Every structure is written in structure tokens, then in C-alpha cells.
Amino acid sequence: MSMLQKLRENRSSQGTLLALPTTFWMVALLVLPLLLTTVISFGKRSPDGEVIYTFTLNNYIRLAGFDPNCPPADGTCFNPLYLQILGRSLSLAFNTTVLVILMAYPLAYFIARSHPRKRNTYLFLVLIPLWTNFVIRVYAWMMLLRKEGVINNLLGLLAGWIGYDFKPLEMLYTQGAVLVGMVYEFLPFMILPIFTSLEKIDNSLYEAAADLGANPIRTFRRVTLPLSLPGVVAGTILVFIPVMGTFIVSDILGGRQVILVGNLIQRQFLDARDPTFGSAASLILMIMTLVVTYFYTRKFGFGEEIVAA
Amino acid sequence: MPAEFAVELRDVVKQFVTPEGANLAAVDHVTMQIRNGEFFSMLGSSGCGKTTSLRMIAGFEWPDEGEVIIEGKPMGHTPPYQRNVNMVFQNYALFQHMTVFENVAFGLEMQRAGRKEIITRVGRSLDMVQLKGLDRRRPRQLSGGQQQRVALARALVNLPAVLLLDEPLGALDLKLRKEMQLELKALQQQLGITFIYVTHDQEEALTMSDRIAVMSLGKVRQMGTPQEIYERPSSRFVAEFIGESNFIDGRMVQISKEAAQVHVPALNMELSATPISGDLVAGEDVIVSIRPEKVQITNSINEMPNHMEGTVEKTVYIGSDTHLIIHTGSQNLKVWEQNRVSRIDPHAFYSSGQKIQLVILPENALIMKRE
Ligand SMILES: Nc1ncnc2c1ncn2[C@@H]1O[C@H](COP(=O)(O)OP(=O)(O)OP(=O)(O)O)[C@@H](O)[C@H]1O
Ligand SMILES: [Mg+2]
Numbered sequence: 001m002s003m004l005q006k007l008r009e010n011r012s013s014q015g016t017l018l019a020l021p022t023t024f025w026m027v028a029l030l031v032l033p034l035l036l037t038t039v040i041s042f043g044k045r046s047p048d049g050e051v052i053y054t055f056t057l058n059n060y061i062r063l064a065g066f067d068p069n070c071p072p073a074d075g076t077c078f079n080p081l082y083l084q085i086l087g088r089s090l091s092l093a094f095n096t097t098v099l100v101i102l103m104a105y106p107l108a109y110f111i112a113r114s115h116p117r118k119r120n121t122y123l124f125l126v127l128i129p130l131w132t133n134f135v136i137r138v139y140a141w142m143m144l145l146r147k148e149g150v151i152n153n154l155l156g157l158l159a160g161w162i163g164y165d166f167k168p169l170e171m172l173y174t175q176g177a178v179l180v181g182m183v184y185e186f187l188p189f190m191i192l193p194i195f196t197s198l199e200k201i202d203n204s205l206y207e208a209a210a211d212l213g214a215n216p217i218r219t220f221r222r223v224t225l226p227l228s229l230p231g232v233v234a235g236t237i238l239v240f241i242p243v244m245g246t247f248i249v250s251d252i253l254g255g256r257q258v259i260l261v262g263n264l265i266q267r268q269f270l271d272a273r274d275p276t277f278g279s280a281a282s283l284i285l286m287i288m289t290l291v292v293t294y295f296y297t298r299k300f301g302f303g304e305e306i307v308a309a
Numbered sequence: 310m311p312a313e314f315a316v317e318l319r320d321v322v323k324q325f326v327t328p329e330g331a332n333l334a335a336v337d338h339v340t341m342q343i344r345n346g347e348f349f350s351m352l353g354s355s356g357c358g359k360t361t362s363l364r365m366i367a368g369f370e371w372p373d374e375g376e377v378i379i380e381g382k383p384m385g386h387t388p389p390y391q392r393n394v395n396m397v398f399q400n401y402a403l404f405q406h407m408t409v410f411e412n413v414a415f416g417l418e419m420q421r422a423g424r425k426e427i428i429t430r431v432g433r434s435l436d437m438v439q440l441k442g443l444d445r446r447r448p449r450q451l452s453g454g455q456q457q458r459v460a461l462a463r464a465l466v467n468l469p470a471v472l473l474l475d476e477p478l479g480a481l482d483l484k485l486r487k488e489m490q491l492e493l494k495a496l497q498q499q500l501g502i503t504f505i506y507v508t509h510d511q512e513e514a515l516t517m518s519d520r521i522a523v524m525s526l527g528k529v530r531q532m533g534t535p536q537e538i539y540e541r542p543s544s545r546f547v548a549e550f551i552g553e554s555n556f557i558d559g560r561m562v563q564i565s566k567e568a569a570q571v572h573v574p575a576l577n578m579e580l581s582a583t584p585i586s587g588d589l590v591a592g593e594d595v596i597v598s599i600r601p602e603k604v605q606i607t608n609s610i611n612e613m614p615n616h617m618e619g620t621v622e623k624t625v626y627i628g629s630d631t632h633l634i635i636h637t638g639s640q641n642l643k644v645w646e647q648n649r650v651s652r653i654d655p656h657a658f659y660s661s662g663q664k665i666q667l668v669i670l671p672e673n674a675l676i677m678k679r680e
Contacts, residue, residue: 205404207389210388211389
């Protein structure tokens with residue numbers, strides 16, 4: 001009774017109590033593993049694939065493209081393979097996010113402005129693909145893009161019709177294939193937040209803008225876009241971060257040709273059996289993602305400033 | 310040459326499909342002519358089509374039939390951003406992502422006015438609505454009354470030919486409302502802009518307007534000056550909607566251009582009264598409408614026309630006035646007397662059961678068609 005009463009009066013201990021379960025969860029499953037990963041990344045791999053706990057920067061030096069066994073003055077040991085992988089991951093994540101925004105925005109706008117009765121149907125359609133397993137959906141793209149796949153077969157049929165000599169296109173195992181797969185996988189995560197922020201915009205604001213002399217294009221630039229920006233920001237965070245780390249799409253659609261940092265990490269843990277190097281790559285991936293997200297949110301906010309009338 | 314009317318609605322119809330699938334005429338063959346520089350009000354109860362009419366003038370809706378004409382030009386499907394009118398929205402519709410200054414500057418920017426001109430004109434209109442010094446706030450950081458003023462400044466800064474106001478004071482408390490009524494009226498006279506004002510508050514309409522259109526069920530029931538609407542309501546509906554009135558059934562006995570006699574069974578007498586509509590004929594069933602404040606209580610028992618004796622049934626003291634129910638013939642009449650002399654004794658003037666003499670001047674007894 002008295003404890004309850006105290007709790008009722010003390011708002012900060014209320015907060016502590018409410019945060020307790022999450023805090024426990026985060027410490028057990030995020031903070032501790034992260035610390036472990038950090039420690040391992042400074043360790044050494046024994047010949048039989050065990051971790052030797054010491055302190056060496058060798059893994060990071062290798063990531064930067066240098067061979068720790070090479071004398072530092074000797075430039076011939078430089079190999080930018082891992083830097084290329086990091087760069088490729090970054091640019092692919094960037095391109096995916098931009099493409100997803102460009103495709104999701106018009107659709108979200110269309111859904112938000114449609115009749116309320118149809119709106120739920122449209123949202124339902126957006127969500128349907130998420131009911132199927134992620135991996136299966138990526139395999140479906142493989143069926144489409146393969147040399148003997150659906151797209152090539154159709155094109156061949158068409159070419160045969162007009163009497164054109166057609167050689168099947170090499171679409172699978174290219175960066176383009178990975179990009180297509182990524183855009184497809186992450187589209188719903190952009191559509192939903194943008195839709196939410198667009199839906200909140202009261203119709204009378206569009207009318208007020210028109211009333212004050214703004215044509216539809218200027219209304220969009222001055223009213224719609226700024227008011228929906230929080231949705232774009234939230235969607236960007238939801239898309240960019242997972243794309244940076246994913247390895248399934250590039251594994252299936254990129255094969256050996258398109259290796260991303262996600263694939264690198266996965267292979268270090270599973271194939272190469274070098275958890276120390278894998279841990280170092282994981283940390284670098286995390287830091288890269290954090291830095292990009294930090295600068296992005298510093299410019300645009302976290303998407304929390306959704307302004308409602 | 311400027312057009313004769315700022316805005317004209319010609320036989321305008323607007324229908325909506327209700328969720329049940331029926332057709333509803335929100336605006337039903339409405340014709341209005343609003344003069345340049347006029348303060349014009351649309352008055353009517355909820356759902357009578359005021360907002361819909363206003364939205365058709367602004368260009369948010371297009372009439373199904375008829376025509377909206379602004380400054381002599383038929384509007385057809387002209388979009389809102391090409392019409393020389395501005396609207397003050399009922400919910401203000403301020404841009405929350407912009408400061409007060411940016412909100413007010415929006416219209417000028419759309420007209421591609423220069424930076425310097427924008428700064429002076431925005432400053433001037435913020436002064437005009439007494440919002441000096443608040444230009445860097447966001448709308449959310451303002452009180453309801455202040456937001457209302459921003460909405461007003463944002464529309465007025467464009468100096469439109471016509472300003473449309475949809476119950477702009479609806480969300481304000483009574484005192485602020487009264488203040489704003491006076492300010493709005495003063496602004497309108499100062500700027501000479503035509504105001505079309507939508508309200509369901511009859512007092513507001515009477516105090517502010519040059520002319521009023523009383524609406525009901527999508528139709529205009531009467532249009533005229535406040536005096537015409539109040540003193541010569543054309544129907545029982547209007548007389549009832551604006552102010553209060555006694556309605557007594559009668560039958561036309563005799564009618565000439567100016568005067569008429571009505572036999573009123575409930576009063577057991579013939580009243581001399583004023584016909585409102587021109588097409589009344591002798592023998593027709595009519596109603597006589599008498600405003601409560603226009604019934605005179607007299608001491609003299611001389612033989613004036615429309616003189617009658619009654620008994621006080623009930624008195625209600627309301628400060629400025631005393632409201633009496635007086636029984637005369639078989640009819641109860643509402644009679645309002647001003648309290649010109651102060652007395653603490655509640656029965657100083659009238660008490661129940663008291664006999665008094667009443668006179669109703671013929672010009673105060675209005676003959677209307679029975680609906
Ligand atoms: N978009 C719409 N769809 C269907 N019906 C509508 C629509 N807009 C208005 N109506 C109907 O038209 C009628 C008139 O509406 P309007 O908004 O013009 O009334 P109003 O006089 O402004 O009332 P209030 O004083 O309550 O604002 C109402 O019966 C309303 O339900
Ligand atoms: Mg309305």
C-alpha cells in the first residue's frame with residue numbers, strides 16, 4: 001500500500017519500473033553480445049579456429065587492406081578487397097533507399113488520398129508480400145531473372161515473333177539484380193511510415209494552400225512534402241539500416257559476384273571459421289551505419305516531429 | 310468598370326450522395342447577389358448549406374447546376390488558386406510547420422511578391438490584427454484567439470476582392486467573440502473588402518451585417534438588411550429563427566394596399582395588421598406574428614385600435630427586462646417590458662393575476678401566409 005502510494009507520487013521511479021523489462025532484455029541480448037564481439041575482434045584465431053583472447057589490431061589492419069605480416073613500408077601488400085566490399089555495401093544501401101523513397105512516396109500519397117473505404121484494401125495489398133517468407137520471395141526473383149527465367153523466356157518469345165535474334169540477358173548475379181531484390185524487399189517499410197504521415201495532413205491544409213494561390217505543384221512543395229518528411233525520415237531509417245547489414249538478398253541474387261559486408265561477416269563465422277575477423281567487420285559495419293544515421297538524423301530529425309493540426 | 314456585384318450565385322444547386330445512397334441537395338437553387346464592399350452574412354441552422362455555398366465561391370466545390378460569378382466573371386471550373394477570393398477556415402487550417410510570419414507570407418509568396426514587399430505587408434497585417442511581436446511563433450504556441458487572428462491576417466494580407474469567413478469566431482468564448490465581432494466589422498469598413506460571413510448566431514449576423522441571407526434546408530428563405538429581416542420577416546420560419554414572436558391564427562377579413570383586418574378567434578376581435586406578402590386575399594387563413602417587445606402595456610382605456618385587456622399569468626425578471634405571460638381572450642401572449650425604473654420589490658410593477666391593458670400597433674402585427 002505505502003509502496004504503491006510512493007510509486008504513484010514519484011514519476012521518476014515509475015519510469016524506472018516501466019523501463020525495467022526492456023532494459024533487462026537489451027542488456028542481456030544487445031549490450032553483452034556487443035561487448036563480447038568487441039573483445040573477440042581484438043583477439044586472434046588459433047590454427048583450429050578457436051578464439052585466442054589477446055589484444056591485437058590485426059583484424060582491423062586486414063580490413064583496411066594491409067597484410068599484418070608484411071613490412072609496413074612495403075606497399076605491395078595493399079589489397080583494397082575489403083574496402084571495396086564496404087564501399088559497395090554503402091552505395092548499394094544508399095541507392096536502394098533513394099529508389100525505395102522514389103517508388104514508395106507516390107504510392108503512399110495515392111493511398112492516403114484515396115477514399116477511406118478503399119484505403120484499407122490498398123494497405124492490405126502492400127502488406128501481403130510480408131506474409132511470405134523473406135527467403136522464398138528472394139528465390140522468386142531468381143526464377144524471374146535467371147538465364148532460363150521467366151523474363152528471358154518472355155523476351156525470347158517476343159523476339160521470335162518479330163524475328164529478332166535474341167540472346168538471353170545476364171541479369172542474375174549482378175549488382176542490378178541485388179538492387180532490384182533489395183528495393184522489392186524493403187518497399188513496404190517505406191510505404192507505411194510515409195502513408196502515416198501523409199494521412200495525418202488535414203484536407204483543409206491543401207485547401208488553404210490552394211486558396212492562397214498555390215497550384216498543386218507548389219502546394220506539394222510547400223505543404224505536403226514538409227509535413228510528410230517525418231515519414232520519409234522514419235522510412236529511411238527502417239530501410240537503410242537493414243539493407244546495410246543484409247546478406248540474404250546478395251547471397252541469392254548476387255552470388256559470388258556481389259559480396260556485401262553482410263556476406264563477408266557471414267562467411268567469416270560459418271565458412272572461414274574466423275570469428276575474430278568477422279567480429280571486427282561487424283563492428284565496422286555498425287559504426288558506419290551509426291555515423292550515416294547520425295548525420296542524417298541531425299539534418300532531418302528522427303521523424304518524431306510529426307506535426308498534427 | 311468594376312462589376313456591379315462582387316459575387317453572384319445564379320440558381321446554384323449542389324447535391325451530395327449520402328452514405329445511404331440517396332441524393333441530398335445541400336444547396337437547392339440558391340440565388341444571391343452580393344454587392345461590392347458589403348458585409349454579407351449567411352445565417353442558418355446546422356446543415357442548411359452555408360459552408361457548401363461558401364466552398365463553391367472559393368472553388369473547392371463546383372455547382373451541379375447554376376453558376377458562380379465573381380467580379381462579373383463566370384467561374385465555371387476555375388480552380389481555387391486562380392480566384393480572387395480568400396477564405397478564413399472554421400478550424401483556421403494554419404500551417405503548423407511554418408511560423409506565424411511564414412503563414413501570413415504564404416499568399417504573397419505565391420503571387421511572387423518581392424522580399425521587401427512581403428516583409429512590409431506581412432508586418433502591416435499582423436499589426437492590423439494586433440499580433441505584433443508574435444511573428445516567429447508557431448501556430449501551436451498561440452491561443453485560440455491568436456490563431457484566429459493569424460488566419461485572418463493570412464487571408465487579408467492578399468487584399469482579395471472577397472473574403473469568405475466560415476464561422477470564424479465559433480471556437481472563441483463569448484467575450485472574445487464580441488470583441489472580434491467589432492474588430493472584424495471595423496476591419497471590413499477600413500479595408501472596403503467584401504465580406505461573406507457564415508454564422509448560425511443570429512445576434513452576430515444582426516450586429517455585423519449590411520445584409521443577411523437566412524437559409525434553411527439548402528434554400529434562401531429571406532434576404533435583406535437586419536432591419537428588414539427582423540422587422541418584416543417574410544415567413545413564420547424567419548420570424549421564429551430570428552428573435553422571438555407570438556404567432557396567432559386568424560382569417561383575412563379585408564385587405565388593401567397598406568392595411569388589413571384579420572379576424573382572430575383566440576382574441577375574440579378583429580386586429581388591424583400589416584400584410585407581409587402581397588398575394589393575401591380576403592377569407593384566407595393566415596397567421597399574425599407579434600414580437601413580444603412590441604406589445605405595449607398602457608394605462609388609458611380609450612378606444613385605440615387593437616386594444617385589449619389581459620391578465621398577468623407569470624412574470625420573469627431577467628435584469629434589463631421583465632418577461633410577462635399575459636392571458637388575453639383564450640391566448641397567452643409573450644410580452645417583454647424594459648425595466649426603466651429600478652425597484653427591489655419583485656411585485657413593484659406586475660404581479661400574477663393583475664389586470665392590464667394592452668395595445669398592439671397595426672404596424673407591429675404582421676400578417677403571414679400559413680405554411
Ligand atoms: N462532402 C459531403 N458529402 C456528403 N454530404 C455533405 C458533404 N458536405 C456537406 N454535406 C451535407 O450537406 C448539407 C449541408 O452541409 P453544410 O456543411 O453546407 O452545412 P452548414 O450550413 O455549413 O452547417 P454547419 O452550421 O453545421 O456548419 C449537410 O446535410 C451535410 O451533411
Ligand atoms: Mg458549416
